Amino acid sequence: ITVQVSKPQAVVQPTMWGIFFEDINFSADGGLYAELVKNRSFEFTQPLMGWKQADKKGKILIVNRADNKANPRYAHITGEVGLVNEGFRGMGLTQNEQYNFSIWARGNAGVNVALVNEKGEDIGHGSIAVAGNEWKKYTVSLTAVQTVAKGALKVSFSGEADVDMISLFPANTWKQRPGGLRADLVQLLADLHPGFVRFPGGCIVEGRDLANRYQWKNTVGKVEDRTQIVNRWNTEFSHRAPGDYFQSYGLGFFEYFQLAEDIGASPLPILNCGMACQYNTGEVAEDVDSYIQDALDLIEFANGTVDTRWGKLRTDMGHPAPFNLKMMGVGNEQWDSQYVSRYKLFEKALKGKHPEIRLVSSVGPSPDGDRFDYLWSEMKAAHADLVDEHYYMSPDWFLQNARRYDNYDRNAPKIFAGEYAAHVKDKEKDGAETRNTWGSALAEAAFMTGLERNADVVQMASYAPLLAHVDAWQWRPDLIWFDNLRSVGTPNYYVQKLFANNRGVQTVPVLSNGHTLAGEDSLYASATIDPAKRLVFLKVVNASGKPLTYTIRPEGPKGYRIASQQVLTATDKGDFNTLDNPGVVKPVELKKAGDKKGKVVLAPNSLNLFVMSYS
Ligand code: AHR
Numbered sequence: 001i002t003v004q005v006s007k008p009q010a011v012v013q014p015t016m017w018g019i020f021f022e023d024i025n026f027s028a029d030g031g032l033y034a035e036l037v038k039n040r041s042f043e044f045t046q047p048l049m050g051w052k053q054a055d056k057k058g059k060i061l062i063v064n065r066a067d068n069k070a071n072p073r074y075a076h077i078t079g080e081v082g083l084v085n086e087g088f089r090g091m092g093l094t095q096n097e098q099y100n101f102s103i104w105a106r107g108n109a110g111v112n113v114a115l116v117n118e119k120g121e122d123i124g125h126g127s128i129a130v131a132g133n134e135w136k137k138y139t140v141s142l143t144a145v146q147t148v149a150k151g152a153l154k155v156s157f158s159g160e161a162d163v164d165m166i167s168l169f170p171a172n173t174w175k176q177r178p179g180g181l182r183a184d185l186v187q188l189l190a191d192l193h194p195g196f197v198r199f200p201g202g203c204i205v206e207g208r209d210l211a212n213r214y215q216w217k218n219t220v221g222k223v224e225d226r227t228q229i230v231n232r233w234n235t236e237f238s239h240r241a242p243g244d245y246f247q248s249y250g251l252g253f254f255e256y257f258q259l260a261e262d263i264g265a266s267p268l269p270i271l272n273c274g275m276a277c278q279y280n281t282g283e284v285a286e287d288v289d290s291y292i293q294d295a296l297d298l299i300e301f302a303n304g305t306v307d308t309r310w311g312k313l314r315t316d317m318g319h320p321a322p323f324n325l326k327m328m329g330v331g332n333e334q335w336d337s338q339y340v341s342r343y344k345l346f347e348k349a350l351k352g353k354h355p356e357i358r359l360v361s362s363v364g365p366s367p368d369g370d371r372f373d374y375l376w377s378e379m380k381a382a383h384a385d386l387v388d389e390h391y392y393m394s395p396d397w398f399l400q401n402a403r404r405y406d407n408y409d410r411n412a413p414k415i416f417a418g419e420y421a422a423h424v425k426d427k428e429k430d431g432a433e434t435r436n437t438w439g440s441a442l443a444e445a446a447f448m449t450g451l452e453r454n455a456d457v458v459q460m461a462s463y464a465p466l467l468a469h470v471d472a473w474q475w476r477p478d479l480i481w482f483d484n485l486r487s488v489g490t491p492n493y494y495v496q497k498l499f500a501n502n503r504g505v506q507t508v509p510v511l512s513n514g515h516t517l518a519g520e521d522s523l524y525a526s527a528t529i530d531p532a533k534r535l536v537f538l539k540v541v542n543a544s545g546k547p548l549t550y551t552i553r554p555e556g557p558k559g560y561r562i563a564s565q566q567v568l569t570a571t572d573k574g575d576f577n578t579l580d581n582p583g584v585v586k587p588v589e590l591k592k593a594g595d596k597k598g599k600v601v602l603a604p605n606s607l608n609l610f611v612m613s614y615s
Contacts, residue, residue, distance in 0.1 A: 001512050001552050002511045003510050004510075004556065005556035006555065006556025008508055009507045010506065012455045014266075015195040016451075016503055017195055018265060019194040020419055020466060021199045021467070022202035022464070024202065024204070024465050025233075025468035025473040026088055027465070027469075029251075030469055031185065032182055032251060034170055034183075035167060035168070035248065036091045036092075038085060040165055041165050041228070042062055042073040043072070045230065048060075050086055052083070057081075058079025058080040059079060061076040063076050070226065071225060077107075078160050083155045088484070089471040089484065090149060090150025091152055091153060092149055092150075093117075093144040096143065096144070097171070099115060099143070100170075101168050102137055102139045103163055104135055104165040105135070105136065108159050109130045109157050109158060109159030110157070111130060111155060112125065112127045113142060116152050120154075123144050123145050126142045149483060179250065184482075188480055189259075189480075193500050193501055195460070196268050197259060197263070198418060199256045199267070199269060200269070201332060203233075204231070205270050205332045207276050208232050208280040210276045210285055212229060216298055219254075223249075229246065229247055232277070235474055254314065258319065266324075266326060268328070269328055272291060274287065275334050278334065278335070284338055295330075298310075299328070303322040325357065326357065327359070330343050331361070331362045333390060340378045340379075362375075362388055380413060386414045386460065388416045391419075391420045393423065399524075400519075401450065402519055403450055406516070408457050412457075415459065415460075416459065419463075419465075420444070423477065424574075436481075436577070438575045439573030439574060439605075440477060441491035441495045443543075448461070449524045452539070463496055467481075468480070468481050469481075481577075486579045497587075503528065505532075508527050510525040523543070524541040526539055527539070534613055535614075536610075536614065537610075537611055538610040539608070539609055545604045545605060547601055551599045552600055557614045558615060559614050561612065562594045562610055563612060567590060568587045568606065569606035569607070570584065594610075
């Protein structure tokens with residue numbers, strides 16, 4: 001294997017390997033957003049969904065107030081009332097950890113608050129006294145004396161009061177932010193060192209119909225003023241989200257921008273262009289202007305000064321500095337002619353006012369055939385900045401497409417591989433159910449060598465979906481799985497991590513017998529260099545079931561040394577990681593990385609990272 005170190009080709013963009021976050025599989029409420037109370041504001045279609053009345057001596061009445069459109073409902077309590085919240089498939093509570101309870105209330109009532117275990121036993125409690133006719137926020141901290149995966153919260157009232165926004169957060173959130181994000185999950189994302197975060201979807205952006213679309217303005221400002229809606233992935237026909245999947249928007253656009261900033265990634269918000277999800281209603285709004293205005297206002301929210309309306313809101317929310325927004329997506333998986341005309345209107349307005357913002361447009365999955373040719377030629381003619389391709393295909397497709405961009409027109413729009421995952425049919429279940437097996441991750445790794453080799457045109461890529469709760473998912477495979485206490489990276493996660501953490505700065509050719517390695521002898525390879533650090537990052541996939549011995553020959557500068565060889569492999573291509581067995585497929589660093597002459601062994605079905613130094 002020859003690595004032509006002195007022939008740098010393309011610059012690898014800092015955005016090359018990123019993440020795509022969508023609130024699917026309980027990724028936000030019940031996942032990344034650390035709120036433990038489900039339906040804290042009684043706004044679900046059935047107002048007491050998630051709540052059980054434990055003590056029925058008193059009465060509870062749900063009141064609808066006309067003067068608060070964002071948060072219309074609250075509960076009026078009379079007498080002795082006990083309410084138990086079940087959380088999102090239970091509440092994960094950890095021994096000796098502190099939990100912060102809060103409630104908005106007015107009236108006169110004593111409130112006892114208890115964390116309870118699966119048997120309903122008190123494992124941590126506190127109390128507050130509500131007094132006064134004005135709405136006020138009351139807080140108390142509790143410490144759990146036991147660890148439970150499926151605990152609950154019991155709130156017992158005695159007196160008469162109006163109550164709303166009943167909330168419980170672990171104190172130990174990411175960066176200890178009150179009302180913040182789940183630390184273990186953000187850490188897994190941070191460890192990827194992603195170049196960008198695409199948010200908030202996906203189909204969530206579009207909604208089943210336009211009323212159900214994602215409207216960023218409803219997701220900023222005080223949490224109690226954010227208008228929640230039913231989640232587009234709330235599937236009445238699925239036992240995993242039987243009607244109880246809503247979006248509280250506690251994780252809203254401010255938090256997404258902040259998350260991206262925290263983990264050193266560029267934010268990539270996707271906006272609705274006035275079209276609902278084509279797989280559902282496909283509703284199209286006649287008015288485009290208000291959608292364009294939302295996009296312009298978002299740029300102001302992210303980058304504007306305190307003197308602007310939306311820049312002021314960002315400042316008031318605690319972030320006076322701009323979020324450094326540089327790109328924005330227009331629509332998700334919108335593929336027909338109406339999309340093209342809308343995209344052009346967006347482009348005209350946005351480029352007119354903000355030429356500094358790069359636009360990402362939808363071009364469809366385009367795996368095969370000519371279904372999307374029309375869209376591709378329109379985007380090419382429009383000189384679109386970046387086109388977003390999605391591919392959920394078989395592992396074979398990923399292997400066969402390692403050369404996908406080798407002959408791509410270098411004058412055409414740059415590529416964003418915005419959603420991809422190899423889908424392996426599950427043996428026990430029907431074809432739609434797939435798992436994060438090593439075989440799927442290996443195929444993605446082979447494909448990613450092709451993306452990296454073509455970094456002059458492929459400037460961004462992200463696996464999809466990102467997160468899934470083991471008891472509440474609608475779609476798999478997913479990059480990271482979690483329950484109420486634990487989280488686990490899949491083999492696919494480790495593939496992403498290996499590429500993203502060893503991105504390099506420029507690509508260099510990798511040849512064997514004068515040919516690019518993209519399937520020959522079942523090998524797939526790509527390499528990048530970091531000239532300032534004098535490092536080479538060579539990624540080699542052996543997709544065959546046998547060990548292969550090769551000699552790595554760097555060409556160019558002298559004094560090469562293979563500093564390390566990391567191997568990602570498994571006993572079987574069907575292996576996958578679980579919460580109980582998280583280390584089945586994990587990268588291993590070999591004690592000895594090749595011999596003095598650069599002879600290396602590539603294990604069967606393996607991804608190998610060689611880091612080489614030179615003088
Ligand atoms: O990632 C899940 C879904 O797949 C996304 O919402 C959508 O863009 C795609 O169809």
